[in-house]
Amino acid sequence: MNNIDWKKLQNGSDIRGVALEGVADEAVNLTSDVAKTLGNAFVQWLKGQANKPEEEITIAVGRDSRLSGNALSQSAIEGIALAGCKVYDFDIASTPAMFMSTVTDGFNCDGAIMLTASHLPFNRNGLKFFTPQGGLGKPDITAILAIAEAEELTIGAAKGEATKRDFMTIYAARLVETVRQGVNNLDNFEQPLTGLKIVVDAGNGAGGFYVDRVLKPLGADTTGSQFLDPDGTFPNHVPNPENKEAMEAICKAVVDHQADLGIIFDTDVDRAAAVDRQGNELNRNRMIALIAAIVLREHPGSTIVTDSITSDGLTQFIEQQLGGKHHRFRRGYKNVINESIRLDNSGEESWLAIETSGHGAMKENYFLDDGAYLATKLLVELARTKLQGKLITDLTSSLQEPAASEEFRLKIKTADFQTYGNNVIEQLKEFANTQADWETVPNNYEGVRIACKSEDEAGWFLLRLSLHDPVIPLNIESNAAQGISKIAARLLEFLQGFELLDLSALKSYL
Structure with missing residues (x-):
C-alpha cells in the first residue's frame, strides 16, 4: 500500500x-x-x-x-x-x-x-x-x-x-419509547400515532427501518412510504434532504397520499427533513424554527446554535417570538455541535445545535447529530398538536421567510486557495465599510456577513471560504422582489477585480 x-x-x-x-x-x-x-x-x-x-x-x-x-x-x-x-x-x-x-x-x-x-x-x-x-x-x-x-x-x-x-431493533425501541413518553396519551399510550398518516422516504439508504420499527409500533399509517429497501446504486434519487429532486419526491408522496407528515433521511440517517400536510418543505430555516420552538418551550431562554447562513427572520423568531437566544457560528456540523457544548459547559444553557443542512444535535440526546431522533421529536409534537386540534406548523406561523435566497459557489483557480480566498474576504470587508447602506454584522464567526439596508435590497449576504474545497460560497437573502439581483450586481462589480475567481455562477444568474 x-x-x-x-x-x-x-x-x-x-x-x-x-x-x-x-x-x-x-x-x-x-x-x-x-x-x-x-x-x-x-x-x-x-x-x-x-x-x-x-x-x-x-x-x-x-x-x-x-x-x-x-x-x-x-x-x-x-x-x-x-x-x-x-x-x-x-x-x-x-x-x-x-x-x-x-x-x-x-x-x-x-x-x-x-x-x-x-x-x-x-x-x-x-x-x-x-x-x-x-x-x-x-x-x-x-x-x-x-x-x-x-x-x-x-x-x-x-x-x-x-x-x-x-442493534437497530434496540436503537429503534428507544425512539418508540421517546414518542410514548413524550405524548403521554393515557387513552392510547402504546400507539399515540393512531389516526396519523406518515410517509417516509429513505432514499434507499439505511433509514428504511424507521417505518417498521418505529412508526408502525406507534400506530401510524405509513402508506406511501418509499425507497425503503437498501440499494447502493441509489436508483430513485440522491439520499440527501438538501437535494432538489429528493425533496420533490417526498413532497409529491405526501400530497399524493394525503399524509399528515413526510420524513426524509440522508443515507446514514444523521440528517433529516420533513414535509407538512400541504406538501411544503420543512427544512433549513423552517426545520430549525420548528425544533427551536419545541426546545424553547421545554427550556425557556436557552441558546440555539446554528451555522452561519441562517436567516434574519429565524433570528427574530427565536429571540422575539420564542424568547430564546440565537447564536450563529461557523458551518460544519462538528463546529456547531462543539460550540453548543462549549456554551452549555460555560453556563450558557444550550440544548440545540443545528445546521441548515439537516444536522441537528440535542443535549438530551448526547449532543448526537441524529436525524431519526430529530424526526422523533417532530412525531411527539405532531401527536400532541393533533390531540389539541391544532397543526404542527402552527408553531412556526409567525416565522418571517425571505422573498428569495440563493447560494453561488465561486471557484478559486489557484492551488493556494485559502490565502487567496481570505484575501478576497478581507478586501470585501473594507469595501463594505465604504458603502453607506451596507453594514457589517457583529459577532460573525465565519467570513463576512453584511446587512443590506436599502429598501430595494432589504437583506444580507455572507461570503465565506469553504471548509475543504477551493470555493468561496456566497449566500444572499432578500425580502425585496429584486433584492438578490441588486445585491449580486454590486458584488459582481467588486469581485471582477479578482482574476483568479470564477464568477460564472454569479454572471449567469444576472
Missing part, C-alpha cells in the same frame, strides 16, 4: 475515499486492505484512550447501503479482530446508532465504526469513528491515519471474536 496517500483520506472529522471504479479520473484509494489497516489503527489509538489491553476492548462496526460497504466493513472487522478485540457486526445500521452502541447497556462498546460517505456518489465510501465521549474530531482522525500510514498491524495473542448483533 505504499502508493496510498493516507492524508488525502481525511475529510475533517471523517475518513472518505473512492471505493469503487466507474467514475472517470477517480482512482480507487479506499480498498479492503486500507479498511483493514484503518480498523487495526483504530484499535491502537483506542487502546491508549480506553486504557485497556486489546483483548478487553469491544468495537461495533456498521455500514450504510453502499455497494462497497459489505466488503469494507468485513475488512475493518478483520483488522480489529487481528488485534485481539471483540467485534460486533451490526451489518446495515445508522451512524447515530453506532454511537449509541457505546452508551447502551448490554453493549457498552469501547468504540464504534460506521462505513458511510453520507450523500456522496455510489463510488465513494468512508469511516466515522465513535467512543462513549462522542464522534472523533479532526485531530483524532489525523492521529489514526498516522498510525495507519506506518502499516504496522497490531497482532493479538489470539484473534478476537466477531459476532453479528442486531
